[in-house]
Amino acid sequence: MIVITLTKVPQSLRGDLTKWYQEVQTGVYVGNVSARIRDLLWERVIKGIGTGEATMVYSTNNELGYQIKTTRRQYQVVDFDGIPLMMRLNAETTPVKHGFSNASKFHKAKVMAHKVANKDHHSAVHPLVAIDIETTGLDVTKDRIISIAAVKHSGDGDPISFQQLIQIDQPVPHQITELTGILSEMLTEQGVSLESALASLRDFIQQFPVVGYNLHFDASFLSMAFRKLDQPDLSNQMVDLMPVVKKVNQFLDNYRLETVLAEYHIKNSDPHRALADAKATLSLALKLIENGDLTI
Structure with a gap:
């Protein structure tokens, strides 16, 4: 099971998600896709989120049975002995570019490497x-x-x-x-x-x-x-x-x-x-x- 919540995101992103998930409430999407599709869709969320925010919760093999990813600047996902917890920050951190998963960071690094290698190409x-x-x-x-x-x-x-x-x-x-x-x-x-x-x-x-x-x-x-x-x-x-x-x-x-x-x-x-x-x-x-x- 996968649940994604969106806040203040472009309408085009909402439309993309409805192809794979069911919108059970405004901004709340529920679905069940493969891990590969899940990660690709999360990358699509990161790419098209604009100034909005998103959180994804999905089933996995840990103590709680689920994992969390988020772009919310007021919160940080921390690992406590294998348990994912949402920790509220005392003050909003300096805005960062969205992209918190290792897969997303690797993808962005790969894209940047391509662009550097192909400069003036x-x-x-x-x-x-x-x-x-x-x-x-x-x-x-x-x-x-x-x-x-x-x-x-x-x-x-x-x-x-x-x-x-x-x-x-x-x-x-x-x-x-x-x-x-x-x-x-x-x-x-x-x-x-x-x-x-x-x-x-x-x-x-x-x-x-x-x-x-x-x-x-x-x-x-x-x-x-x-x-x-x-x-x-x-x-x-x-x-x-x-x-x-x-x-x-x-x-x-x-x-x-x-x-x-x-x-x-x-x-x-x-x-x-x-x-x-x-x-x-x-x-x-x-x-x-x-x-x-x-x-x-």
Whole structure:
């Protein structure tokens, strides 16, 4: 059994806890999860508590059968012959950064070590290319690529962009036009053949590592296109950012690109447009590298 009490914390933190615990009274959450999930949720509490306070009591193998963790500045958890006691301090101690468990302290030290090791790493990052495509649907065997975009970060100067509309022999579905803004007429007038677009893409990305968000989708369509043209697939290192984000942000409401970009304070000027999505994906990759969460 686990009980967490919260006082004056952000509403977003309360929402996160209700995914795992039941709120039996305002600010009081009860649940029964594994020790690993319990510690991860406590870290989430520490991270998102703001100026509020929290206390957690959970079952463990000691004299009382439970352990206590708290962020309350007026109290300190002390161990008295194996028994956890809440000792009230005579005077409020100097405010400290929240984080009282050994696991939390270790996690923060690890994060700080990453940041120190990766100081100025953004400018020294190895070259990489972010790609994104738009298609007529989700079925790789039936639907077609209608737009390809890529943004190259070489480490010197501003990123370089590549974008190409692709001609197809069928109308663009209405729902795809609504989502992407791409009309059949645009493909006819401005598009090139799939063979030409793929050749230009290969020349653009060269042997740079390729990053994408939910990259499996883009890569599967590109692989199918190369196969149809009887050409070899790309041999570049392919890095999908979605599993990286899922590993370091385990409490997002969802992992759609727009949600993840908002979490990292990255603006996407034109969502569901290949070039804008590629630019945003590159910014996300660089942010993950800067934070020490991604190595390429």
